[in-house]
Amino acid sequence: DVKVTQSSRYLVKRTGEKVFLECVQDMDHENMFWYRQDPGLGLRLIYFSYDVKMKEKGDIPEGYSVSREKKERFSLILESASTNQTSMYLCASETSGRAVDTQYFGPGTRLTVL
Amino acid sequence: QKEVEQNSGPLSVPEGAIASLNCTYSDRGSQSFFWYRQYSGKSPELIMFIYSNGDKEDGRFTAQLNKASQYVSLLIRDSQPSDSATYLCAVSDFGNEKLTFGTGTRLTIIP
Numbered sequence: 001d002v003k004v005t006q007s008s009r010y011l012v013k014r015t016g017e018k019v020f021l022e023c024v025q026d027m028d029h030e031n032m033f034w035y036r037q038d039p040g041l042g043l044r045l046i047y048f049s050y051d052v053k054m055k056e057k058g059d060i061p062e063g064y065s066v067s068r069e070k071k072e073r074f075s076l077i078l079e080s081a082s083t084n085q086t087s088m089y090l091c092a093s094e095t096s097g098r099a100v101d102t103q104y105f106g107p108g109t110r111l112t113v114l
Numbered sequence: 115q116k117e118v119e120q121n122s123g124p125l126s127v128p129e130g131a132i133a134s135l136n137c138t139y140s141d142r143g144s145q146s147f148f149w150y151r152q153y154s155g156k157s158p159e160l161i162m163f164i165y166s167n168g169d170k171e172d173g174r175f176t177a178q179l180n181k182a183s184q185y186v187s188l189l190i191r192d193s194q195p196s197d198s199a200t201y202l203c204a205v206s207d208f209g210n211e212k213l214t215f216g217t218g219t220r221l222t223i224i225p
Binding site: 040044045048090094101102103104 | 122215
């Protein structure tokens with residue numbers, strides 16, 4: 001079974017704080033993704049990574065950065081948290097090189113920025 | 115900007131009936147289509163994917179794809195209360211790992 005874990009289920013931070021969200025997968029997947037999910041807006045891609053030290057912007061990268069130093073770990077960083085970054089953050093991973101790839105999601109981190 | 119549209123619902127279906135969930139997409143280059151189920155407070159889990167025109171069946175679930183009409187649907191036969199969830203449609207280009215998601219349809223199965 002694929003397992004994607006996220007460091008926290010719930011997180012409360014103050015405006016201006018630096019926030020780290022960690023994601024680890026145990027299936028040796030090449031591709032990893034960070035999404036945020038908001039009511040009425042659905043899942044939106046923030047950043048993704050095809051390989052170690054490689055990153056690409058998704059649809060809404062502003063205010064975020066990422067780090068992938070090891071294949072199994074993909075971190076999302078909020079350099080200076082703002083209230084509009086209050087959201088559910090979902091990490092996903094998938095293998096690559098197949099015609100149809102399946103993304104497996106972690107349990108999510110519900111972040112509240114006060 | 116690729117768009118994936120779903121009726122947000124809620125869609126209420128009696129237990130034992132067929133639930134029909136629909137999704138349209140804007141990019142004719144889309145090749146792969148996915149249905150995810152998301153229970154309240156949980157993360158999405160994949161139900162089915164389809165990439166050829168026509169129907170694909172898996173147990174009580176059938177995915178239908180019509181590329182000419184840019185339309186994909188999910189049918190759930192013999193609906194159960196445990197099917198009550200939000201269903202997300204997602205599309206991607208062939209060989210492109212990026213998924214574009216719809217906003218989801220909330221389905222409620224009424225006992």
